[in-house]
Amino acid sequence: MSWTDERVELLKKMWGEGQSASQIAKELGGVTRNAVIGKVHRLGLSNRTTPNKADAKPKAEPKAKPTPKPKVAVKPAPAPEPKPEPKTEPAVPQKPAMSAARRAIIPAGQPLPPQPSANEISPEALAKVNEVEKTAKKLSLMELTEHTCKWPVGDPATDEFWFCGLNVQAGKPYCEAHVGVAFQPMSSRRDRKR
DNA sequence: CCCTGATTCGC
DNA sequence: GCGAATCAGG
Numbered sequence: 001m002s003w004t005d006e007r008v009e010l011l012k013k014m015w016g017e018g019q020s021a022s023q024i025a026k027e028l029g030g031v032t033r034n035a036v037i038g039k040v041h042r043l044g045l046s047n048r049t050t051p052n053k054a055d056a057k058p059k060a061e062p063k064a065k066p067t068p069k070p071k072v073a074v075k076p077a078p079a080p081e082p083k084p085e086p087k088t089e090p091a092v093p094q095k096p097a098m099s100a101a102r103r104a105i106i107p108a109g110q111p112l113p114p115q116p117s118a119n120e121i122s123p124e125a126l127a128k129v130n131e132v133e134k135t136a137k138k139l140s141l142m143e144l145t146e147h148t149c150k151w152p153v154g155d156p157a158t159d160e161f162w163f164c165g166l167n168v169q170a171g172k173p174y175c176e177a178h179v180g181v182a183f184q185p186m187s188s189r190r191d192r193k194r
Numbered sequence: 195c196c197c198t199g200a201t202t203c204g205c
Numbered sequence: 206g207c208g209a210a211t212c213a214g215g
Contacts, residue, residue, distance in 0.1 A: 020197085020198065021198080021199065022197080022198080033198090033199090037199060037200070037201095038200095038201095041199095041200075046199080046200075147195085147197090167197085168196090168197090169197070169198085170196075170197035170198045171197080171198070
């Protein structure tokens, strides 16, 4: 498959929405996530994370590469590199780096977000959650591990309480569906006609 | 081990 | 330009 205009457009759209490369690749079909990532980089919209390191990493060579680099050039100019980064952040709910004092106010660990009730969440995300709750592993608190979704379902005061327990998304405490409702990346008001 | 994106480099 | 292999990390 080649990168037609439509495919590139879909790629940009999904990437802009915060979809993962593998999801995009799956949606596009015929490409791997590596291809998607490569294309993303080539398109120049790879700034999702801050790859800002003090200096370039030498990148450990995995294979015996005939690198005829006798280490000659010594960078004379450090190049301050101002990073304005005027990217259009879709209000990504990153960890609110609150001060230590501020954090100390919080009584106990309650990392669990509010249940999706009155919250305005995408209907699709809600539907996905509702569906995933049917296939949830329904783990108890003791059964939770680092890679089980820790989304609570039901009332803790009831015996109908359990945790989702599905495979978590990389790095996140929840599975994909619950990540979708826990972190609402973009405004739910996508269309308002006036 | 699952996943994520980032980078390199032969094609 | 493309993307597999690889790196680096959660």
